[in-house]
Amino acid sequence: MPRTRSLLDLEHLSRDDITFILKLARTMHTRAPRPRLKGKRIALLFYEASTRTRVSFEFAAKLLGTHTSIISATASSVEKGESLVDTGKTLQALGADCIVVRHPSSGAPYVLARNLRVPIINAGDGMHEHPSQGLLDAYTILRHKKSLKGLKVTMIGDIQHSRVARSNIHLLSKFGAQVVLCGPAELLPETALTLAPGLKIVRHIEEAVRKSDVVMMLRVQKERLAGLNLDSEKYHIQYQLTLDRLKLAKSDAIVMHPGPMVRGMEIQTEVADSPQAVIEEQVHNGVYVRMAVMSVCMGVA
Numbered sequence: 001m002p003r004t005r006s007l008l009d010l011e012h013l014s015r016d017d018i019t020f021i022l023k024l025a026r027t028m029h030t031r032a033p034r035p036r037l038k039g040k041r042i043a044l045l046f047y048e049a050s051t052r053t054r055v056s057f058e059f060a061a062k063l064l065g066t067h068t069s070i071i072s073a074t075a076s077s078v079e080k081g082e083s084l085v086d087t088g089k090t091l092q093a094l095g096a097d098c099i100v101v102r103h104p105s106s107g108a109p110y111v112l113a114r115n116l117r118v119p120i121i122n123a124g125d126g127m128h129e130h131p132s133q134g135l136l137d138a139y140t141i142l143r144h145k146k147s148l149k150g151l152k153v154t155m156i157g158d159i160q161h162s163r164v165a166r167s168n169i170h171l172l173s174k175f176g177a178q179v180v181l182c183g184p185a186e187l188l189p190e191t192a193l194t195l196a197p198g199l200k201i202v203r204h205i206e207e208a209v210r211k212s213d214v215v216m217m218l219r220v221q222k223e224r225l226a227g228l229n230l231d232s233e234k235y236h237i238q239y240q241l242t243l244d245r246l247k248l249a250k251s252d253a254i255v256m257h258p259g260p261m262v263r264g265m266e267i268q269t270e271v272a273d274s275p276q277a278v279i280e281e282q283v284h285n286g287v288y289v290r291m292a293v294m295s296v297c298m299g300v301a
């Protein structure tokens with residue numbers, strides 16, 4: 001039996017494992033798809049809204065020859081009060097070989113992994129991690145830059161509530177990038193510095209962007225602000241990435257955004273559509289990276 005494994009976070013994934021997945025993604029990208037998971041069943045259990053992540057996992061699974069089923073919280077027994085573990089056990093009993101899960105609570109994929117036999121892939125858990133996004137972001141950066149080591153990667157916006165930021169911080173720090181975080185104190189408390197060694201907080205966007213190789217913009221996670229009253233007008237004046245601000249970065253800097261972006265809030269529309277933006281490329285690469293992730297998790301890499 002090939003060894004299956006879950007992908008729950010990047011914090012505990014080794015550099016070797018990350019490198020292996022990124023290399024496999026490149027193979028998936030450059031060769032015609034092969035149904036290496038033919039006949040397997042993948043359940044996509046989504047308790048939160050999603051467009052790109054869900055479709056990306058679904059297309060990736062189909063390219064690998066699997067049968068997929070999407071279960072969303074509204075329109076399933078979850079609405080009738082079934083617990084997460086019971087839903088997971090039901091999917092396992094139905095013959096699911098792997099469960100991809102997105103959940104509003106941090107840690108939900110760990111609970112499934114502890115209680116089920118099938119591999120679990122975290123597609124975003126609350127404010128904790130979004131490992132496949134971190135992997136596809138690294139993959140995209142490496143399509144434009146030789147190595148992650150020494151790169152200045154500046155993340156701007158709602159770091160505190162962003163699982164994308166957390167996964168990226170763990171991966172990029174492991175590979176020696178200089179990660180600079182920028183945002184107001186409500187969305188970026190000093191405690192963020194404890195996430196990984198060597199992080200820096202720079203509050204002024206101009207200073208943060210200066211000489212960056214990569215500028216990663218993040219959406220304000222309105223659904224996770226819990227009572228925090230953010231002044232949107234002030235926020236976009238202080239933290240929006242504009243063309244003028246982008247000029248301070250290196251001339252070959254790339255602009256990233258995990259989506260969904262709110263044009264006119266964290267990112268000026270001209271920046272989102274500029275040749276330096278690789279936002280659609282991130283989405284495109286996500287399919288290959290998720291093909292690699294599913295192959296590794298299901299033990300056929």
Ligand code: NCD
Pocket residue numbers: 052053124130133163164218219221258259260
């Ligand atoms: C993000 C998410 O859901 O964490 N989107 C994504 O998966 N690409 C970011 C967000 O919602 O802002």
